[in-house]
Amino acid sequence: MESFFRTLRLAGLAAALVLVWSSVSAKEITLAYVANSMQFPYDVALGKGFQDACKELGCKAIVLDARASVERQGNAIDDLIAQKVDGIAMIAVDSVVARTWVDRAAQNNIPFVAAAVQIGDPNKVPIRQVYGKLTALVTTDDVIAGERAGELAAKILPQDHVAKIGVIEGAPGFAVVRQRTEGFRKALEKAGIKYQIVASQPTDWTPAKGESVCQNILTANSDLDLIYSQADDMALGCARALRSSGSKAKLVATAGGSRLGNEAIRSGGIDGSVCTRPQLVGRLTAQALYDAATGKNTKKAQFITYDTPVITKENLSVCPAEW
Structure with a gap:
């Protein structure tokens, strides 16, 4: 009889443990x-x-x-x-x-x-x-993303003179701004490209600000060879600035893979980007x-x-x- 009650007690304890486990798992x-x-x-x-x-x-x-x-x-x-x-x-x-x-x-x-x-x-x-x-x-990995944008830029930059490049940065205070530029420079130097970054200006990540900054850079540097945008959104605005100014500068970006960015690449407004x-x-x-x-x-x-x-x-x- 004692063993019977012991069995019941153990069974009750097991049931209680199951209930506790169920309440935790649920x-x-x-x-x-x-x-x-x-x-x-x-x-x-x-x-x-x-x-x-x-x-x-x-x-x-x-x-x-x-x-x-x-x-x-x-x-x-x-x-x-x-x-x-x-x-x-x-x-x-x-x-x-x-x-x-x-x-x-x-x-x-x-x-x-x-x-x-x-x-x-x-x-x-x-x-x-x-x-x-x-x-x-x-x-x-924004350093790697910057490198891949730099590798793309190295393929389309002129080889007969020191290439002039403008950089459209993201917003101040973001680590990616430094990292994407760091990777971009690293790739150009590895490829042996002779270049000069003649302008580098921050934005607020929007197409409107990208267009405004690009217009400013193009006005001051009419012989620019390439613009590097740190995200598709600013590149979309920059593409409009390039069209309106009649500039032949190439345009590459990182933080790509947006619907509008992909359409701009398809139509030739952006020369290439890096998938995000x-x-x-x-x-x-x-x-x-x-x-x-x-x-x-x-x-x-x-x-x-x-x-x-x-x-x-x-x-x-x-x-x-x-x-």
């Missing part, structure tokens, strides 16, 4: 993505990839728009930490200020992934150096957060990237538009 995982600005097609595409992956993984996705405001982004992060979400991802508006948000999340044991933009001083942090309290940095896949970045970001939140992969400071081929009119199929 807990809905909530992951949040805080965009820099949803006015940027890139941020929207990354958010779509994030939401799609979260749906497939069985978690809940929250998407917030900082509208390019450091204050709004900081408030959003504070709110998410207070809500005890299971993971946070963001495209940092200010990569230096963002360190404090990552630190705060770490103090609350909330996994944090930096998407597309590094955390830390953009003038000092190497591309593959990931801030130690991050779960991961999920991004394009924001939806894939969003998917990889959600996966990294989910794995950290569920204990499948609790490593810190992971660097997660993907391949970025050059795209021209001849091989557009290698980079289907994601944004």
